[in-house]
Amino acid sequence: MTIPSTETVIPHEPHFVVRMGRMLWADKFALCAAIFLVVVLVIAIIGPTWLGELATKQNLRGRNLPPFDWERGWVWWMGADALGRPLFARIIVATQNTLMVAAGAVVLSAVIGTVLGLVAGFSSPRINQVIMRLADVIMSFPSLLIAVIVLYVLGSSILNLILVLSITRIPVYLRTTRAEVLEIRERMFVQAARVMGASNKRIVFRHILPVVLPTLTTLATLDFAYVMLAESALSFLGIGIQPPEITWGLMISQGRQYLTNAWWLSLWPGLAIILTTLSLNLLSNWLRIALDPVQRWRLEMKGRKNG
């Protein structure tokens, strides 16, 4: 049987990037979220060099200055903190540290947790036992207690902070991954791959991981907010980020004692955390649908109707 040049028969699929772009356009919430995250990312990169000085300069006459004072410069529009430093500027400068700690901890714990979970779910019972008991040990320790001890011993730096926070979050990913792997490895298509002679590596990365990944990304975005707040708790205890360095979490805890008479001290950084995690959540939700061939039509249909 001869085939007359298959290239002409097959309708050409649009390029991956074009396709994703169209699907992002179709989901306006995800689009806003993506734009917001890009802005946050840019601010994180240029923030400290741009407004670093302004954000740390004290001005005791302007203590707890209320927001919406349009007469002053734009950095004062959100008001000022207990030492008279402009909140807007501080939030912008804090973006870098906050994102670094949160993203670092989430990515590190997700990667380590997932790999260990895959290994635990796919290898011999003994290795599985070792990994799972290790996770139990981490989970049975109050996570804040580990953090306090480690940071007290090692001294506090951003890197140590990331390390400590990620260790306490590893079991979440590990257990989720392992549970899913145990179920997926019994599915028919994994058996079919085995009949073809596929190696364990191929089965894990080609057949199992893509099915687990959507759950993990959703988990990771939810964890983002958790990690930001955990970091603020450590900073509050004085073993996290040390002033004059700032993060959003630290700003919230600094504003706590003035909550009754100067609400804006905690509100703005809190809003920044909420908006960032909300955007991540929306985007990951969109990504889950966009990458799933069974669900993808929802986005592609919507785009066609709108445009």
Next chain:
Amino acid sequence: MADHLLEVRNLSVEFHTAAGVVHAVRDISYYLDRGETLAILGESGSGKSVSSSAIMNLIDMPPGRISSGQILLDGIDLMTMSPQARREVNGRRIAMIFQDPLSHLNPVYTVGWQIREALTTHGSSTAEAASEALRLLRRVGIPDPEPSMGKYPHEFSGGQRQRVMIAMALALRPDLLIADEPTTALDVTVQAEVLALLKELQRETGMAVLIITHDLGVVSEIADRVVVMEKGELVEAGTVREVYKNPRHPYTRKLIAAAPGKGEMHQPDAAGAPVLSVGDVRKSYGGFEALKGVSFDLMAGETMAIVGESGSGKSTLARVLLRLDEPDAGSALWKGRDLFQLSPADLYKLRRDLQMVFQDPTQSLNPRMTVFQLVSEAWVIHPGIVPKAKWRERVAELLIQVGLQPDHMPRYPHQFSGGQRQRIAIARALALEPQLIICDEAVSALDVSVQAQVIALLDKLRREMGIAFIFIAHDLPVVRDFADHVMVMQKGKVVEQGTVREIFGSPRQEYTRALLAAGLDPDPDVQAANRAARLARAS
């Protein structure tokens, strides 16, 4: 007009989905009298279950909507009733049994409790309910009914669970029993027993039975009249004999023609050297012996059918041969080399020769891979069969060979129908150019007409490419047209082995005869004769 017990008039049901409005059922009408059995026959997607769901008020609205029609029970329209009155009708006057009894019985309560509950919610006293429940369990033929009252659903076999469901449905002496594919999940011998039970009970109580099925054999066994549905429309109605003997609609004709077990049987060539020689394979899981010493030979280019009911060990045998499970003892010589002794490296090379097609293509194809990726994965794993530049061309060739189009390549499995998906799975197996394909219930999950097409495809591949097949099935007629040799298994042992003519023409073992007799023939006359013979043997 109130003569009929149930009358469905001009019923239309539509579902509003994101892909637009789907007309599940379009303007259908049928009726049912007391003491009568009506079968609704149709393949998947024909809307055969939707009308009964409408009768039971089980359609989710929205997205579903009953756009027109009436459902009259004794002349009273169910659809204009108040919700309370409707609930009274459900259970008391109309009862329903389902395909999978395990998922419709509550796993945390005992069977006795569940039957009693059905009685007490409709007003029996506790003592009455207990004695009535016991009577029902005895009536539907559950062994040791008294201790069984305290057992949980998982402690029963599939057939017994279906009996329990029937007991529950009959608890309130309904006028109408709706049975949605009641025997599809059961073994053939159990299916025959359950259908016989339904018939008996119907004679005793005078209830009407509405049976929904895809199986012509079930229709000819139990029904008085039949309506045939295709794509939401009622295409034919009449008595079973009328419809079978003189089908008027082309779709009905196609359905009847597709019923397996009518073609010419194969006559295998005189013996050559076996390509696969299996000797005394044993496998046990814990204390349970799944395989108790199975031996057989398979010649090149021949088809060996392995037939048996659930628990006979036929799927375990397939898994052991492919080393998905390790055997406890025995040998399997493939061209002189023992499959069970191969090192992982040698096994990897041999995977090329031995391929498998699984029962459910929905599950055996990775939902996140395109057809091209699925088929070409074989060449990623075994480099050197096809050079990478030729992959697209070769995939296109394979797709044409199994009856698909080359432009199906960028699509994903969920975009295909069940039969097409099984073709993709076959194309994937062919990609490695194997010499033996093991089909584990490869057509059981498919509609009858699709089943016939897939079997024809497998037969063509065998003739053109000389591939040997091990064809595992629970259904004898399917095997009849396709196999050269048949091996009947029961409880991990080979009961009987022979050419297809020997097994079907002159079965020697009682179990084989029982299996053959339990199979339902689509011809109502033949089936009536079979039934009489079975009864004569039983008495």
